[in-house]
Amino acid sequence: MIKPTRVMHGGVPILLVRRGDRLFAMAETCSHFSGPLSEGKLVGDSIVCPYHFSRFALEDGRVLDGPAVHRSPAWKSARALGR
Secondary structure (H helix, E strand, C coil), X not given: CCCCEEEXXXXXXXXXXEECCEEEEEECECCCCCXXXXXXXXXXXXXXXXXXXXXXXXXXXXXXXXXXXXXXXXECCCCCCCC
């Protein structure tokens, strides 16, 4: 998984991003204007929304650059052995 990927879990869109041996999972929609983060740009360990360029930390969903002011929900993820 080199690019941001959108998956559904229980009807909720989730963003998955693999960086090295880490897998990040967070809400797939931007907290500012519901932009599709899976269509955003990866910048280091962050994702930039394609609508208004809010940037979120993949680790915990905190806002690194606005206009968003609310963090994006993020979840700890486990990686299956051999995957």
